[in-house]
Amino acid sequence: MNVKAAYRLGAFLVVTLPMMVAFQNCSALDMGPAELRTGTPVVTEEVQQGQKLYVENCASCHGSVKSTAKRSRTAEQISIAIKTESQMRMISLSQSELELIAKALSPESYNPPPVVNEDNRQEFACTPGQLQKTPMTRLTNREYKTALFALLDDFATTLKSDATLVSKINAIPTDVATENRDTLKEQSLLMTAPISNALFESAFRASELVAGATTGLRNYPNTGQCLNAGSITQSCHQLFVKELGSRAFRRPLGTTEANEVAARFWDASMSKSELLQVTFTGVATMPDFLYKIYDRGSAVVGSTTVLSLSAHELATKMAFFLTGAPPDTALKALADNGQILDDTVLAQQADRLLGTAGAKDMIRRLFRESYGYDVFDRLQYDSAFINGVNTSGLGEVMSAELDGFFEEVVLNRSGTFQDIMTSRYTNATDARMGVIYNVSAVTNTLAEDRSGFLSRAAMLTKRSGFTASPIKRGLSIVEHVLCQDIGLPPPSAPTSLPVLTEDMITTRYRTAHSTEASGTTCVGCHSRFNTLGYAFEGFDSFGRSRTSETIYKNNQALGSIPVDTSYTTKEITGNSVSGTGARQMSEQLGMSDRAMMCFAKHLKRFEARIPADTNANCQMNRSLTTLYGKDGTQGSIVGAIKSLVLSPEFRRWKY
Incomplete structure (x- = not known):
């Protein structure tokens, strides 16, 4: 590329790349961090009093009540913290004041409780006409790749296989980050200078390929084969920009707009190849290509936003x-x-x-982001404990099993929410999975104790070692399957379970006596989710079925004790339910209004790329109604996805 062409492209990017980063700053359209997380709070007089007390006694250390990590703390937990934390001992609050602060920190203070509809099912409280603000999100790395490849396919379908291009796309800094606990989500509200620079590098390599695609240029639509000439006239360049821009911006460009865009890149002194490179790179780094922008429609009657x-x-x-x-x-x-x-x-x-290959990838990401089955601690086990199984790459194999599970159950079988909680389907073929599932060869149907995705290896190996972790298993369920806000542990919380004097005790016994004892800082939260993990005590830390737990001390087996998989919990329905084992709990979760409401939240979050707030409640109810179904028969998850697409809210943009 000559100096003049480089200067023109450089001048364009000096303006455009900082704009890409700055553009992201307004992507939330004036929504503050608290609004993005929680929606519009429901503020009663008691909540206001609690907020005032929080500001006076807690905010200096723990931050704003809208963003504090102390969400969902109970009055008992706050009281214990005041007694045990040295920096808090000067605080003097009555029991009623503690309860007011706890109320201000409760989920109900920033998210209205569900209501019961005419069918006696829980649903989101909503006011007709509500619409969540629409974020200005950029294409995720995954979406950027498909969009750039689509542009290249218009010239030659082989261009996207270029090794250099693939390498540059793969070098774009990851936009997949841990959000909440043990869940990886694509971050499309993220733009940094390294990301923008990498996007430019990818676009420029693509432009080099386009400039060399002789046949594709000759036959490029709506250019009258003018690109076949040895040099490009300004009128030909305008036709090229109009067609390329329409495809890149995913909407038709009028002649005036196209010519304005073309003028940014036109230089009669550049060669054909250089002009094509500058133009393609410039178009492929403009916000209209990199961002999802929906601002071309007409104003909705009765609204200014x-x-x-x-x-x-x-x-x-x-x-x-x-x-x-x-x-x-x-x-x-x-x-x-x-x-x-x-x-x-x-x-x-x-x-x-929903019948295309792209939908399979969508389902994979939706359920990975919802339930976090692709997040593992390091799978580190004593070789003898796992009978010498090679764990290299095993985490990916476990994740792939559930990818295939959701693809089959949700897409191919039009499965319901109860189906994903109870289906015994698997397509795992790796022999190591056969060891875990105790079968000589993994077939399409597993044993009854493997009902649903919660009983699969990817969900059960939340901690490696000799003992399983009912804490991690229960926390995963309460947060990701039931969307109950637990919050972060207090600073004084131990990082490991205290050592009890007894040697021959089960992990369940140790967990209960260490974290559920009355008067400790742990009991308020652990009493809510430990019991959910106890239902899965029928599986060891490697995900294998068991009826007894081998007790180890200093890596030596002392003996074994029968496991107890019984549980009693209010988290599944809001009322106390009991059961025994993972299968029964999975069946209860499959019928749970709370669990289906949680999935509706996950679905909306996946579509919008930001957490659903209360203004999305009406739209989520449309998906929820489909999930509930009629006459005792649940609707399909695919149907719930369609309900979201067909909702009036999906057709609108709020700024």
């Missing part, structure tokens, strides 16, 4: 949500003629997209 999505915006939003890719040819055509705005056509296209 809500726009209806245009046909192309609706097609784009649905395509990225259901497939992680921009609209394909069929969807573009329906957007061009406006038919995509018809409910029947939209439903048909949702069905079609």
